[in-house]
Amino acid sequence: MIDLSCKYLGLKLKNPLVVGSSGLTSSVEKLKAIDKMDPGAIVLKSIFEEQIKYEADKFLQSDHPGMTSWNEAFQGIVNKTEFYYDEAFDYLTSYAKEHTLNQYLGLIAEAKKVISVPVIASINCSTRYDWQYFAKRIQDAGADALELNVYLLPSDFEKNGIDNENVYFDIIKEVKKYITIPVSLKTGYYFSSVAQTLLRLSETGISGLTLFNRPYNPDIEIETLHVSASNMFSTESEYSHSLRWVALLAGKIKCDIAASTGIHNHETVIKQLLAGADAVQLVSVFYKQHPHTFDIIPVIIRGMEEWMIRHKFNSISDFKGMLSRKNVQNPASYERVQFLRLFSSIE
Numbered sequence: 493m494i495d496l497s498c499k500y501l502g503l504k505l506k507n508p509l510v511v512g513s514s515g516l517t518s519s520v521e522k523l524k525a526i527d528k529m530d531p532g533a534i535v536l537k538s539i540f541e542e543q544i545k546y547e548a549d550k551f552l553q554s555d556h557p558g559m560t561s562w563n564e565a566f567q568g569i570v571n572k573t574e575f576y577y578d579e580a581f582d583y584l585t586s587y588a589k590e591h592t593l594n595q596y597l598g599l600i601a602e603a604k605k606v607i608s609v610p611v612i613a614s615i616n617c618s619t620r621y622d623w624q625y626f627a628k629r630i631q632d633a634g635a636d637a638l639e640l641n642v643y644l645l646p647s648d649f650e651k652n653g654i655d656n657e658n659v660y661f662d663i664i665k666e667v668k669k670y671i672t673i674p675v676s677l678k679t680g681y682y683f684s685s686v687a688q689t690l691l692r693l694s695e696t697g698i699s700g701l702t703l704f705n706r707p708y709n710p711d712i713e714i715e716t717l718h719v720s721a722s723n724m725f726s727t728e729s730e731y732s733h734s735l736r737w738v739a740l741l742a743g744k745i746k747c748d749i750a751a752s753t754g755i756h757n758h759e760t761v762i763k764q765l766l767a768g769a770d771a772v773q774l775v776s777v778f779y780k781q782h783p784h785t786f787d788i789i790p791v792i793i794r795g796m797e798e799w800m801i802r803h804k805f806n807s808i809s810d811f812k813g814m815l816s817r818k819n820v821q822n823p824a825s826y827e828r829v830q831f832l833r834l835f836s837s838i839e
């Protein structure tokens with residue numbers, strides 16, 4: 493009897509397939525369709541800082557027609573001295589947070605009623621200020637865990653590596669003050685010392701790291717001379733970057749690891765588990781089905797089971813981390829020396 497159950501963020505999952513955060517996890521109807529396919533857990537669409545501003549926009553446009561942007565509206569209010577600056581700021585931001593959050597809280601509460609698997613809420617943020625408010629309410633709404641997607645592109649010439657890295661630590665510290673549900677951090681890899689920074693982050697009391705964010709990348713249209721967005725969806729060959737870091741970090745850091753990006757089939761799921769991932773997150777693979785369906789989940793599960801039977805593994809723990817850097821005979825295979833060997837052998 494094959495047992496795919498596992499533990500992730502302290503939650504018991506029936507399998508390690510986590511449906512990652514995206515527009516596909518933004519409504520109860522979609523969540524129900526996902527749940528029917530029996531994943532291990534679902535991460536809800538993130539609530540974004542930008543959404544908060546958008547909500548404030550809507551509020552201002554209804555009460556202050558003619559104003560078009562949050563900043564403009566806010567500036568207008570300040571200039572007209574309708575409110576004293578601080579009061580206006582507090583009023584707007586608390587209104588905006590409340591309104592956006594209420595919808596999000598409704599989604600969590602409803603999901604918890606109808607979804608059988610753990611529901612992980614998500615906040616996408618890039619600043620260290622004022623997030624505890626959201627986190628506490630999200631916990632109260634019933635979320636099983638919270639994934640913090642800290643999307644920080646270190647492109648500010650005024651900030652050094654420590655300034656940028658401190659943002660991650662400060663966000664976690666603030667959020668952890670207010671909630672007791674497990675917190676995971678979905679992060680990028682723009683750190684001056686990836687291994688050490690991720691190790692230190694894992695020691696902050698978070699329960700998991702999701703490796704990695706797939707950053708939005710720009711492209712350039714050479715005929716129209718425009719900057720555009722490059723591929724929004726991953727391809728199935730994009731998994732090796734996270735595979736390397738999962739393998740390097742597994743067994744070394746102090747929290748769980750969810751592998752993310754380019755995981756489209758059972759082979760890649762197995763590779764990530766062999767490298768040491770506790771769970772995997774999938775998104776693009778669902779978008780690539782037309783219409784967007786989730787029946788690839790049972791297909792992946794069957795593929796995993798068949799592979800486990802062939803290799804005489806009964807449970808995930810029989811092989812998880814077997815090929816992490818810590819456990820392989822030749823740890824250099826994940827390091828620079830492999831590059832030297834491979835590239836110098838090609839004429």
Ligand SMILES: Cc1cc2nc3c(=O)[nH]c(=O)nc-3n(C[C@H](O)[C@H](O)[C@H](O)COP(=O)(O)O)c2cc1C
Nearest residue numbers: 512513514515537538641706726753754774775776
């Ligand atoms: C349309 C779309 C919307 C997304 N929205 C979110 C989001 O709200 N929050 C988040 O953390 N990640 C979001 N992501 C990123 C995914 O969760 C995931 O990290 C990324 O797509 C890489 O995984 P994949 O290769 O399986 O697609 C989104 C991705 C796509 C394609």
